[in-house]
Amino acid sequence: MKAVARNIRLFCSQARTLSIFDTASLFIRALFKSERIFIYSKELDAPINSSPSHSGFDDFIIKGNPDELEKARKSMELLPWEFCCDLYDGVEDFFIYRKNGEIGHISWIYYKDDPNRIIKVHDGEGEIKYSLTLPQFRGKGIYPATLIAIQKYLREHGHRRVYICAKHDNLPSIKGIEKAGFKFVTNINLIKIMGIQVNKKYAAGH
Numbered sequence: 001m002k003a004v005a006r007n008i009r010l011f012c013s014q015a016r017t018l019s020i021f022d023t024a025s026l027f028i029r030a031l032f033k034s035e036r037i038f039i040y041s042k043e044l045d046a047p048i049n050s051s052p053s054h055s056g057f058d059d060f061i062i063k064g065n066p067d068e069l070e071k072a073r074k075s076m077e078l079l080p081w082e083f084c085c086d087l088y089d090g091v092e093d094f095f096i097y098r099k100n101g102e103i104g105h106i107s108w109i110y111y112k113d114d115p116n117r118i119i120k121v122h123d124g125e126g127e128i129k130y131s132l133t134l135p136q137f138r139g140k141g142i143y144p145a146t147l148i149a150i151q152k153y154l155r156e157h158g159h160r161r162v163y164i165c166a167k168h169d170n171l172p173s174i175k176g177i178e179k180a181g182f183k184f185v186t187n188i189n190l191i192k193i194m195g196i197q198v199n200k201k202y203a204a205g206h
């Protein structure tokens with residue numbers, strides 16, 4: 001029931017910014033969805049990329065603060081659902097790119113006991129999910145720089161592995177993931193009927 005309630009909240013959030021036609025299309029897609037998902041991982045005991053092209057972001061990529069995020073949400077005319085994962089899933093850890101008081105990117109970290117559609121996350125692991133770079137900030141390398149910052153944070157807090165996923169045809173996201181040092185693991189077909197996932201989660205061997 002929790003999954004159904006979450007899907008309803010998410011649908012309503014997305015529908016608020018869509019036309020009637022797009023809302024109907026979203027509903028139809030929710031009845032049956034099959035997506036090919038690429039899964040990537042990074043072992044955190046291995047070297048973490050630190051490209052010179054990312055060094056200029058060090059002062060702007062930080063661990064997010066819930067109060068600041070809530071303030072940013074209230075100021076947005078069109079609120080992307082990716083800025084609301086704490087409200088949907090109860091997660092707490094996220095990183096942002098912030099410059100001149102404006103949040104241009106957000107990435108969330110999910111752990112073992114957090115809701116997860118795709119990966120069965122174990123102790124000592126995390127997954128970076130629901131990343132979004134706002135249009136005016138894209139093409140600057142902020143996404144891979146944020147992924148690197150999160151890797152460093154997780155390693156400093158005793159985690160040994162981090163995952164991230166992307167739709168098979170989301171080439172910009174895949175490029176950013178690979179630039180951040182993630183390695184392709186496998187792909188799965190994510191199948192949902194009436195908003196309920198019917199395929200098994202991926203679980204790495206331990």
